[in-house]
Amino acid sequence: DAKTTQPNSMESNEEEPVHLPCNHSTISGTDYIHWYRQLPSQGPEYVIHGLTSNVNNRMASLAIAEDRKSSTLILHRATLRDAAVYYCILRDIGTGANNLFFGTGTRLTVIP
Amino acid sequence: DAGVIQSPRHEVTEMGQEVTLRCKPISGHNSLFWYRQTMMRGLELLIYFNNNVPIDDSGMPEDRFSAKMPNASFSTLKIQPSEPRDSAVYFCASSVWPSGDTEAFFGQGTRLTVV
Numbered sequence: 169d170a171k172t173t174q175p176n177s178m179e180s181n182e183e184e185p186v187h188l189p190c191n192h193s194t195i196s197g198t199d200y201i202h203w204y205r206q207l208p209s210q211g212p213e214y215v216i217h218g219l220t221s222n223v224n225n226r227m228a229s230l231a232i233a234e235d236r237k238s239s240t241l242i243l244h245r246a247t248l249r250d251a252a253v254y255y256c257i258l259r260d261i262g263t264g265a266n267n268l269f270f271g272t273g274t275r276l277t278v279i280p
Numbered sequence: 281d282a283g284v285i286q287s288p289r290h291e292v293t294e295m296g297q298e299v300t301l302r303c304k305p306i307s308g309h310n311s312l313f314w315y316r317q318t319m320m321r322g323l324e325l326l327i328y329f330n331n332n333v334p335i336d337d338s339g340m341p342e343d344r345f346s347a348k349m350p351n352a353s354f355s356t357l358k359i360q361p362s363e364p365r366d367s368a369v370y371f372c373a374s375s376v377w378p379s380g381d382t383e384a385f386f387g388q389g390t391r392l393t394v395v
Contacts, residue, residue, distance in 0.1 A: 210388065
C-alpha cells in the first residue's frame with residue numbers, strides 16, 4: 169500500500185482555520201485520499217475523501233495538490249470538539265483491494 | 281440504521297479464558313474489518329472480510345486469534361486462550377466493497393481487559 173506521512177501533532181486556536189497536511193508521494197492513479205478522525209474514547213469516523221479535485225462537505229474541505237503527491241485537510245473554524253487524531257489514508261479502487269490501514273495520524277489540540 | 285454495533289462494550293476476563301467479541305455491520309455493507317488499538321501500537325488492522333470471505337488475516341497476531349463471518353450480518357473475533365497483552369480496544373468497521381470511493385463506518389469498540 170502507498171504510505172502517507174503526517175506530522176505527529178498540531179495546535180490551533182479555537183475558531184481559527186486549521187490546515188492538516190499529508191504527504192503521499194507514492195500514490196497511484198487509482199488511490200483515493202481519505203481522511204478519518206478519532207475523538208477521545210470513540211471509534212474513528214469518516215471526514216472526507218477525494219481523488220483529484222478539491223472536495224467540500226459539512227465537516228471540512230480537502231485540497232489535493234495537482235500532482236496528487238500531497239493533500240491538506242482544512243477545518244474552517246476549529247472548535248474544541250475538533251480535538252482529535254486525524255488520519256490520512258489511501259484506498260485503492262483499481263485492484264479491488266479493500267484494506268484500510270491507519271498510520272499514526274496527527275493529534276490536533278484546540279486551544280480555547 | 282443504528283450503525284455498526286459491537287458487543288460487549290467492556291469485557292474483563294482472567295488470563296487463559298476464552299473471549300468472544302461480536303460485531304453487527306451496517307445492513308447492505310459487504311465488507312467488514314476488525315482492528316485492535318493500543319497506546320503502543322496504534323490502530324492495527326487484524327483481518328477483513330469481503331462478502332463474508334476472509335481476504336487478509338496477516339494482521340492477526342497469533343493462532344490464539346480467530347475471526348468468523350457466518351453471514352452478512354454478524355462477525356465474531358475470538359481469543360483463546362486470552363493473555364494480559366491482549367488487553368486493548370477492539371473495533372469493528374464495515375463498508376461497501378469495492379470501496380475506494382466509499383467510507384467505512386466504525387463501531388464504538390470493545391474494551392478488553394485481561395487480568
